[in-house]
Structures are given as C-alpha cells and as structure tokens.
Amino acid sequence: MTTAFAARNAAASGTGHRAVERALAQLDGVILGKTVQLRLALTCLLARGHLLIEDQPGVGKTTLAQALARTLGLGFRRVQFTSDLLPGDLLGVSIWDAGASTFRHQPGPIFSELLLADEINRAAPRTQGALLEAMEERQVSEGGVTRLLPEPFFVIATQNPAAFVGTSPLPEAQLDRFLLTVTLGYPDARAERELLETGGRGQSVRDLGAVMDGPTLLAAQAEADRVHVSPALYDYLQLLARATREHPALHAGLSPRALLALLSASKAWAYLAGRDLTLPEDVQAVFPALAAHRLPLRDPATPIQVLTAQILADTPIP
Known part of the structure; x- marks a missing residue:
C-alpha cells in the first residue's frame, strides 16, 4: 500500500470527514x-x-452563507451592515432590570454560531472594529463584563467593491482576522442557463437539511488539525513568506500570524481532499485566497491574482 493511499484512507475514515463530504455535495447542488x-x-x-466574500451584489454571496449555515446545522443570524449600525446593535446591551435591581445583558446577534455580516464595508469603522475582539478572541466585552461566544463561532462577511457608493475600506487589522477571501464572480454558461430555465427556483436554500451539526463540525476541525506536516513543507511555507517579504511590488509580506494561518488552511484543504498528509499542492491551492487581502500593493493597479x-x-518546492 502506498503512503499516499494509506494517508487518504486514514483521513477518510473519520466520521467528521464523511459528514464534510456530504456537506460539500449538498452545497454543490445549490451554489452552481x-x-x-x-x-x-x-x-x-x-x-x-x-x-x-468580495463581489458585486447579486452573485450569490448571501445565498452561500445561508446554505453553509443550514447544511452545517449551525445557529444563524444575519446583520445588514449600514452606516447607522452601532456596536451595541451587534454585541448587545445591558438593560436595567428594576425587579432584580441589576443590569441584565440583552445579547446581540453576534451570539450565534454563524454570523453573516452582510455588506460589512457599508458600516462605520467604529462598528467594523466591534468585531475585532469577537473574531480573534471569540469573546466580547460589554459593560465591563467579558462574555464567551458560542462554540463553534464563525463570521462570514460580504463586501461590495470599494468603488461602490457608501463603502468604507476595512482596516488592515480587521482584514487580517479573515482567514480566506473568496470571489464568486459570474456563473458559467451551464449554471446560468440552469438558473434561467428554472427561473431561479431550483433547489432552494430553505429546503436544505442539516447533514452535520456543531459537535460533528468540531470533531472534523480536530481531525483536520491532526493532518501531518513534514519538515520539508515547513521549509516551503517559510520560502513563500520570504518571497512575499522581499517582493518589490509589495509594501510588506506575510506576517508570522499569516504564516500560521496558511499552515492551518493548508492542513484543512488536505483533510477535505481525504488525506492526513499535507502536500505543496494544498499550500498552493489556498495561498491566493489567504494572501490576496493581506499583501499591500505598492501599485494598486497591479492584479493581486497575477502577483500571487x-x-x-x-518559489521552489524543497
């Protein structure tokens, strides 16, 4: 038995992995x-x-987030970010309870397993910043009290292009809290034809059933975290980081925190492929989505996809 075959079988034998495979198959039938x-x-x-998720309106950003929540069986809340949204609208507020003579915390929508921050760059920077502690520490502080968020806890944010009216660019510190950035783009001809023929009434997100739940997802995360990484792959990650730090088209390269994020994402991609061994191909698959929002360009006209x-x-593979 080859090492690759054994590695694939080892990863695929986990209950979490089988549930993730079912989730991907179901999502593929909705997001064409x-x-x-x-x-x-x-x-x-x-x-x-x-x-x-960065893209123009109408290409399925919100649908993707809703489909993920239903398929993974996670508690879901959606917040439409607008210019008048306040931090308290997101985190919750403390309300005086006269009967108990004390303040009672009224949780905000951030206390959900999956939070959709829709059009996040339409909110004021103060509200955008309210997410920082939650995304990094998985807790929020309000009224002098720190409260833990649910486990699992994910933020999926959608963002309109910066040229659209009423947008405020996300600061670098907040962008760094997002592990990956994806762009949906227009559907291909086959998918678009199917949308036309069904009038957009194909398999609906509302019809989706959960193929896993929070505990199963946590188990899958633990299995993904145990995917093996060889010393040679660590060398490759460091070479990629050095290449970004020394590239003349960039103001700065990947930070140590970004490099750890690249490692985690590469292991998760390998796990999703059914392996418990991380390969250079896994790093290459996630690198553009991880680096695109983290690499500040000297010339904004430079296509980041071409650069990555x-x-x-x-960058040579060791």
Missing part, C-alpha cells in the same frame, strides 16, 4: 458552478477561520 469557492469556504471553517500566481511559480 462554484465548487472551488465552496471548498475554500469549508476549508476556512475547518481551520477555525472567518471568511470574507507569480510568487507561487517563482
């Missing part, structure tokens, strides 16, 4: 023609990260 983006979204959740592809092509 976006298999790569769906795999990246599941990879992000398996790696305990948060997902940023160049870095991958120019």
Whole structure:
C-alpha cells in the first residue's frame, strides 16, 4: 500500500470527514458552478477561520452563507451592515432590570454560531472594529463584563467593491482576522442557463437539511488539525513568506500570524481532499485566497491574482 493511499484512507475514515463530504455535495447542488469557492469556504471553517466574500451584489454571496449555515446545522443570524449600525446593535446591551435591581445583558446577534455580516464595508469603522475582539478572541466585552461566544463561532462577511457608493475600506487589522477571501464572480454558461430555465427556483436554500451539526463540525476541525506536516513543507511555507517579504511590488509580506494561518488552511484543504498528509499542492491551492487581502500593493493597479500566481511559480518546492 502506498503512503499516499494509506494517508487518504486514514483521513477518510473519520466520521467528521464523511459528514464534510456530504456537506460539500449538498452545497454543490445549490451554489452552481462554484465548487472551488465552496471548498475554500469549508476549508476556512475547518481551520477555525472567518471568511470574507468580495463581489458585486447579486452573485450569490448571501445565498452561500445561508446554505453553509443550514447544511452545517449551525445557529444563524444575519446583520445588514449600514452606516447607522452601532456596536451595541451587534454585541448587545445591558438593560436595567428594576425587579432584580441589576443590569441584565440583552445579547446581540453576534451570539450565534454563524454570523453573516452582510455588506460589512457599508458600516462605520467604529462598528467594523466591534468585531475585532469577537473574531480573534471569540469573546466580547460589554459593560465591563467579558462574555464567551458560542462554540463553534464563525463570521462570514460580504463586501461590495470599494468603488461602490457608501463603502468604507476595512482596516488592515480587521482584514487580517479573515482567514480566506473568496470571489464568486459570474456563473458559467451551464449554471446560468440552469438558473434561467428554472427561473431561479431550483433547489432552494430553505429546503436544505442539516447533514452535520456543531459537535460533528468540531470533531472534523480536530481531525483536520491532526493532518501531518513534514519538515520539508515547513521549509516551503517559510520560502513563500520570504518571497512575499522581499517582493518589490509589495509594501510588506506575510506576517508570522499569516504564516500560521496558511499552515492551518493548508492542513484543512488536505483533510477535505481525504488525506492526513499535507502536500505543496494544498499550500498552493489556498495561498491566493489567504494572501490576496493581506499583501499591500505598492501599485494598486497591479492584479493581486497575477502577483500571487507569480510568487507561487517563482518559489521552489524543497
């Protein structure tokens, strides 16, 4: 038996992995023609990260988040970010309870397993910043009290292009809290034709049943975290980080925290492929989605997709 075959069987034998495979198959039947983006979204959740979906309205960003929540059996809340949204609208507030002569906390929508922050860049920076502690520490502080968030806890944020009216760019510190960024883009011809022929009334998100639940997802995350990484792959990760830090087109490269995120995402991608051994191909698969929002360009006109592809092509695999 070859090492690769044994590794594949070892990973695929986990109950979490079988549930994840069912989840991917179900999502593929609803979000048509976006298999790569769906795999990246599941990879992000398996790696305990948060997902940023960037694109114009009408291409399925919100539908993807809702489909994920229903398929994974997670408690779901959606918040429409607007310019007048306040931090308290998100985190909750303390209300005076006259009967008990004390303050009672009224939880906000952030106390859910999966929070959809819709059009996050339409909110004021103060409200955007309210998410920082929650995304990093999985807790919120309000009224001098720290409260833990549910486990699992994920933020999926959608973002309109910066050229759209009424948007406020996310600060670098907040962008760094998102593990991966995906862009859906227009559907391919086959998927678009199916939408036309059904009038958009194909398999509905509301009809989806849960193929897993929170405990199963936590088990899958633990299995993904145990995927093996060889010393040579650590070398490859460091070479990629150095390539970004020394690239003349970039103001700065990947930070140590970003490098740890790349490791986690690569292991999760390998797990999703049914292996318990991380390969350079796994790193290459997630690198563009991880690096795109973290690499500050000297010339904003430079296509980041072209740049990340160049870095991958120019970096030798040990």
